[in-house]
Amino acid sequence: MHINGQPVERRMIGNGVHTFSGVEQKTTLYQETLPEGKIHLIQEVSDQQIFDNTPEFVVPAGHYFMMGDNRDNSRDSRSSSVGFVPLKNFIGEAQFLFFSHDYSASIWEIWNWPSAIRFGRLGNTIE
Numbered sequence: 001m002h003i004n005g006q007p008v009e010r011r012m013i014g015n016g017v018h019t020f021s022g023v024e025q026k027t028t029l030y031q032e033t034l035p036e037g038k039i040h041l042i043q044e045v046s047d048q049q050i051f052d053n054t055p056e057f058v059v060p061a062g063h064y065f066m067m068g069d070n071r072d073n074s075r076d077s078r079s080s081s082v083g084f085v086p087l088k089n090f091i092g093e094a095q096f097l098f099f100s101h102d103y104s105a106s107i108w109e110i111w112n113w114p115s116a117i118r119f120g121r122l123g124n125t126i127e
Contacts, residue, residue, distance in 0.1 A: 009033040016043045051078040062087050097124045
């Protein structure tokens with residue numbers, strides 16, 4: 001990943017597993033250091049997913065680029081269905097996680113929802 005033309009420091013720290021639609025995928029865990037020094041962890045299925053190696057995005061004034069928390073499978077500003085978000089659409093700061101699921105149950109499979117909800121993440125604060 002690059003921010004303002006500069007590569008973001010990324011250091012491999014191990015391996016992990018990501019479950020998507022009930023299927024486990026092996027991942028690589030990385031520690032990234034953003035330009036202002038904030039450190040966070042990411043996990044990558046590969047560096048050849050649909051939103052990897054994209055062209056450079058130039059964000060227009062008064063807009064923001066949104067990056068999903070699951071880079072290999074997020075609909076965020078890299079997708080034409082989302083794009084850049086205008087400041088006028090901001091209504092507040094996210095402070096906690098309201099809902100989280102593991103994609104093992106489809107929207108119409110109501111009977112499977114309880115096992116798909118990631119209860120350990122509900123109500124967690126967002127750093």
